Amino acid sequence: MPNSPETNCDALLTVEALTVSVRTREGTANIVRDVSFTVAPGDFVGIVGESGSGKTMTLMNLLRLTHDPNLTVSGHVWFGGEDLLTLSEKRLQEIRGGQIAVIFQDAMTALTPVYTVGWHIAEQLRAHQNTSQKAAHSRAIELLKEVGIPAPEVRVNAYPHELSGGMRQRAVIAMALACEPSILLADEPTTALDVTTQAQILDLMQQLQSRHGSAVIFVTHDVGVVAQAANKVMVMYSGRIVEQGPTQDVLATPQHPYTWGLLGSIPKRGATRRTVRLVSIPGVPPSPLTTHDGCAFADRCAFVHERCVEQPPLVALAKHPDHSDACWLPRSDRESLRARVLVSAQPADPNDTAKRDQGPA
């Protein structure tokens, strides 16, 4: 979808200090803390992080899709000159599905089981466009064809349970694309699929994105998916962005120890003849209930030092102003420390863990 000229050079979506906290019996849990980022037209932004890092919560709250009276959301989400967080429910409805569409993780549960695929797409169309049921139906067939569903004129009348997982996810994508949104929010759209289908769906999303020119914000815990599809990546940990930047920069020269850990835990194809043990980041992510003033990763970080009791700000690299991270380690040391982590991640050496546990101060 062509973007209007005045927004062309501007950011399509600007998130400022998005903070989400939830009131629980045990106290207030901060799920998303002070997240800011911008999305330009045509961007494919990947948000990566472990389960519970707040990536889905960030995504869902861009459109205020969480319905929980115990939830407090603050910050700003600027879209087309309006703050989505303070917009009236009515105006928000026009944007949801119309200008910003969402693709959910599990297509099996994202479609209401009692309605056909065509019904779902027609409902999406008719929510924003004044079309007849019949026109919507034939448009649904076109859309299903576009996302590569064979025999779309038959499948349009199929119920969700009659389609395979990959088919269903294609149908969900077709539904999301129905109104030609300028932004697609995708919440782990490939997680519930097998690897081959994952690649197909990812491919499809990239194709459609380049064809329609929409921006995509993509949540995943799969770094491989990010490497394949995203041009920008945000690494989240415990509700905060710990590192963000262009994908090739972040993957080639990751700056934050957590990112090192993430990249180090990707299984590698056998370079050594010895059995390779899969490396993981020691420890567990902190509970969102704990209020830590300092870096949330400090407890699990091999390079923790006295400075870490303070919250590090996101600081850009001198050479790459787009690439920033939140860590107190001196820039000059990063290269050597990273090399140690990522190299030692390779063989399953008993000394390996010991070496990492010692860690430099």
Add this chain to the structure above:
Amino acid sequence: MIGFILRRLGSAVLVLFTTSAIAFLIFFATPGIDPAARIAGRGASAQTLAQVRSSFGLDKPLPVQYLLMMKHLFVTRDLNSFVNRGEMVVPQIVQAAPITLSLVIGSAIIAVASSFALGLISALYKGRVVDPIIMTLAVLGISIPVFWLGEVANLITQGTLHHSAFSWVPPLGYTPLTQDPIQWALHLLFPWLTMAVMYVGIYSRVLRAELVAAFNEDFVQAARAKGITERRVVLRHALRCALIPVISLFGLDLGVLVGGAALLTEVVFGLPGVGFLTYQALENVDLSMIMGTTIYAAFFVVLMNALVDILHAKLDPRIRHA
């Protein structure tokens, strides 16, 4: 879908046949009991016994006896109640059925309408004050025995307040709909309300639980993300899926109630329905009548079961192909 309906109705016929055969066997083939003496009733003359034996073919093999019984019930419809000498069984049931139907259907409409409203309100206001209040009242409604509630209603409307606030309530009994619709409704109003109370409690709780579960489903959030109105999200997506189990429950209850389980309400309010008829037959050990009402009840239960299944398939495409 049509194939499904035909298959389902076919199996309903099979079930009906089996039920009637079992009912027949219980009455006619229980060892040590002379069915003729049972049918003829206590202290029947030898002449009556002989008449019963020949008319039911008791000297013939069982399958023939079964067919003769069915002939008396459905074809010639001249099954005699020997206890109440000369009273025909089938016409009595036919006469009682509209009363039970009036009671049950009216009550069902009230129950469904109010439980849907209450369940929906409860689910939408989950976590607020309204929700626990409604749900506690629902448990109260389920726990109150219908005969007690009925008697209290009678005490108030027919007794203490009959000459003041409730002077418009007619005396206990029944007026046919065709004769006087207003009197019909007035006679049935308190029976309807009394019987509905328990079902309102059950259905509103089930519906609330189903709705709360549906609200947590991805498809509801996905529907919201489509930019449709919240009203549409609740009614077309959440409620549409939540009502399926409630409808099933309702259909089964309806079958059982029409089949005679409305007995307590009928007895308390003096409504001569099928339940009342069964109750009297049981008191008098009127075997022919019990046989008649049993088969009548089985018919309605099986019929409602089949209808529920068809409706279920209509509402839920996942069932259709099973």
